[in-house]
Amino acid sequence: MKPSSRGYSGPLEQISPCCWRIPRDYKPGMRVEGRIYADAELIKQIRQDPAPEQVANVAFLPGIQTASLAMPDIHWGYGFCIGGVCATDPNEGGVISPGGVGYDINCGVRLVRSNLTFRDVQPRLDLLVDQLFENVPTGVGRGGKYHFQPNKLRRLLGEGSQFLHTRGQATDRDVQHTEAGGRLAEADPDRVSERAVERGYDQCGTLGSGNHFLEVQVVDQICDETAARAMGLAKDVVCVMIHSGSRGLGYQVCDDALRSLRGAPEKYGIDLPDRQLACAPIDSPEGRTYLGAMRAAANFAWCNRQLLMWQAREVFQKVFGQTWEQLDMNLVYDVAHNIAKFERHVVDGQEKKLWVHRKGATRAFPPGHPETPAEYQDVGQPVLIPGDMGRASWVLVGQPGSMAETFGSACHGAGRVMSRKAAVRQAQGRRIDAELRGQGIVARARSWKGLAEEQPTAYKDVDLVVQVVHQAGLARKVARLRPIGVIKG
Amino acid sequence: MYQIFEHTADLGIRIEAEDLNTLFAEAGRALFSIIVTNVDAVHPIEQVEFNISGTDREFLLCDWLSELLFAFEKRRLLLTEFTVDVQEQGLSATARGETVDTRRHRLEHEVKAVTYHGLKVEETDDRWIAEVIVDI
Numbered sequence: 156m157k158p159s160s161r162g163y164s165g166p167l168e169q170i171s172p173c174c175w176r177i178p179r180d181y182k183p184g185m186r187v188e189g190r191i192y193a194d195a196e197l198i199k200q201i202r203q204d205p206a207p208e209q210v211a212n213v214a215f216l217p218g219i220q221t222a223s224l225a226m227p228d229i230h231w232g233y234g235f236c237i238g239g240v241c242a243t244d245p246n247e248g249g250v251i252s253p254g255g256v257g258y259d260i261n262c263g264v265r266l267v268r269s270n271l272t273f274r275d276v277q278p279r280l281d282l283l284v285d286q287l288f289e290n291v292p293t294g295v296g297r298g299g300k301y302h303f304q305p306n307k308l309r310r311l312l313g314e315g316s317q318f319l320h321t322r323g324q325a326t327d328r329d330v331q332h333t334e335a336g337g338r339l340a341e342a343d344p345d346r347v348s349e350r351a352v353e354r355g356y357d358q359c360g361t362l363g364s365g366n367h368f369l370e371v372q373v374v375d376q377i378c379d380e381t382a383a384r385a386m387g388l389a390k391d392v393v394c395v396m397i398h399s400g401s402r403g404l405g406y407q408v409c410d411d412a413l414r415s416l417r418g419a420p421e422k423y424g425i426d427l428p429d430r431q432l433a434c435a436p437i438d439s440p441e442g443r444t445y446l447g448a449m450r451a452a453a454n455f456a457w458c459n460r461q462l463l464m465w466q467a468r469e470v471f472q473k474v475f476g477q478t479w480e481q482l483d484m485n486l487v488y489d490v491a492h493n494i495a496k497f498e499r500h501v502v503d504g505q506e507k508k509l510w511v512h513r514k515g516a517t518r519a520f521p522p523g524h525p526e527t528p529a530e531y532q533d534v535g536q537p538v539l540i541p542g543d544m545g546r547a548s549w550v551l552v553g554q555p556g557s558m559a560e561t562f563g564s565a566c567h568g569a570g571r572v573m574s575r576k577a578a579v580r581q582a583q584g585r586r587i588d589a590e591l592r593g594q595g596i597v598a599r600a601r602s603w604k605g606l607a608e609e610q611p612t613a614y615k616d617v618d619l620v621v622q623v624v625h626q627a628g629l630a631r632k633v634a635r636l637r638p639i640g641v642i643k644g
Numbered sequence: 645m646y647q648i649f650e651h652t653a654d655l656g657i658r659i660e661a662e663d664l665n666t667l668f669a670e671a672g673r674a675l676f677s678i679i680v681t682n683v684d685a686v687h688p689i690e691q692v693e694f695n696i697s698g699t700d701r702e703f704l705l706c707d708w709l710s711e712l713l714f715a716f717e718k719r720r721l722l723l724t725e726f727t728v729d730v731q732e733q734g735l736s737a738t739a740r741g742e743t744v745d746t747r748r749h750r751l752e753h754e755v756k757a758v759t760y761h762g763l764k765v766e767e768t769d770d771r772w773i774a775e776v777i778v779d780i
Contacts, residue, residue, distance in 0.1 A: 258756045295679065
């Protein structure tokens with residue numbers, strides 16, 4: 156489909172304060188309805204974007220369960236909108252669709268806390284950000300210092316964070332506080348093409364560019380004392396948030412899969428309103444190849460974020476003259492927001508094993524879920540929501556509402572509202588880094604244009620997005636963090 | 645002739661040319677204009693040959709640009725001059741450029757992939773038009 160400058164003009168029926176329905180009879184071929192989580196204000200913005208049309212299109216996918224879902228940070232993407240969640244049942248001809256994961260497989264976020272406060276860090280903030288910028292590789296076409304020989308890379312792709320643990324580059328706690336223990340089982344490194352390996356072999360431990368970042372943040376506001384305490388968060392505590400994914404390796408795995416699926420819909424008799432929804436049955440040669448490769452790419456991304464964190468810890472050691480263990484720089488949690496997995500969910504009173512796609516959406520498991528680490532069992536799985544670099548990021552915890560309504564999912568970020576070109580035009584004659592400094596934020600970036608494109612006004616207000624998720628009972632607010640230092644590629 | 649057009653999260657390329665060969669050549673230059681800001685600072689001192697098969701012109705455009713992207717990622721090559729010959733079964737091309745020199749070349753965007761979104765290669769009365777969106 157071609158993007159429409161007129162946005163979406165189809166039906167949106169409000170079914171609850173934070174949920175809007177696209178009825179199933181909107182387009183012949185929709186197997187389920189569409190549901191968009193938003194409040195009355197956000198839905199006006201969402202209507203200006205063609206993304207709701209994509210929510211309706213995803214409803215065509217074979218085996219789709221309950222509804223085609225979208226989170227309040229929705230904006231349009233390739234086939235699937237960003238902020239989309241879709242679960243398919245393999246027993247009902249359910250399909251996998253690489254567009255439902257995205258090019259950046261396992262793009263995600265991790266949050267590291269410390270025992271430093273804002274007052275400890277502020278006198279050395281410029282030095283800290285400079286050192287992070289020097290020592291954490293960022294930017295276009297830049298490899299990092301970790302190069303893996305083919306046999307080691309194969310192990311990394313198969314074992315994820317657990318491989319780094321064997322090398323002393325991840326602690327037990329790091330692994331336990333990573334979604335899925337930093338490893339999707341049944342990853343198949345042999346399904347990752349040579350081209351993908353060539354693109355990514357020297358990029359593990361590099362940030363990349365675009366909207367990826369490493370931020371030094373301060374806890375600004377606590378909304379849930381108990382949950383915050385469980386995570387080691389309190390007002391004025393300094394944290395590091397890292398946003399990055401599977402780098403060139405993952406992008407190529409997605410590209411390879413889309414190429415292999417060019418003729419798949421016709422081959423499997425699947426009628427699609429948009430060829431970007433290219434898909435195949437989960438249990439097909441194309442499906443199995445993608446599953447194996449995608450899981451390997453996801454493992455690569457967890458290793459990437461682990462090594463980025465490792466390098467950040469080393470910088471803090473150097474700047475503050477204590478070991479990272481002495482600084483209590485513990486991993487709060489790591490979440491994926493571009494991924495697909497088998498999970499058990501209840502549909503019409505029946506528990507099923509479903510293939511859940513989250514593209515720009517974060518898992519949000521409630522208290523008591525077996526996959527939640529032990530110290531969060533009573534409070535719920537941490538949900539990390541990065542905002543833009545000028546305003547705030549949020550930590551939430553998953554709630555039972557997510558399991559009831561969204562296959563255990565919540566939003567992933569603020570969502571863009573302005574195109575890159577428009578953001579650059581708006582930034583003409585302005586020094587974005589100087590403006591941020593005026594707000595007390597030290598920013599270093601590889602390019603002016605990169606910073607301009609990522610300026611705060613290019614994004615929705617994350618406070619509003621998070622409020623919807625909170626109000627809808629999908630996840631509960633725990634803490635708000637504000638940036639004080641940013642490095643970007 | 646090419647221009648970069650609006651897209652919420654990524655960048656689109658629109659190309660117009662008198663013939664198909666020039667269309668594909670311009671598309672290549674447009675891709676590298678997204679990767680490196682000062683594309684005119686790239687000297688055509690190295691040469692690479694490409695041969696890509698495919699009968700669907702839109703997929704061929706996507707594959708062509710993907711090969712160029714891979715040449716950049718693997719060999720750090722910036723390619724900005726192209727001689728392209730598009731036939732029924734695919735294309736052959738010679739591309740000229742040089743490896744990245746960070747003292748002279750300002751790298752701006754990391755292109756994750758060339759997407760199929762809004763992919764178009766069309767012939768009108770007097771020209772060829774193509775559109776493609778790249779994921780940033």
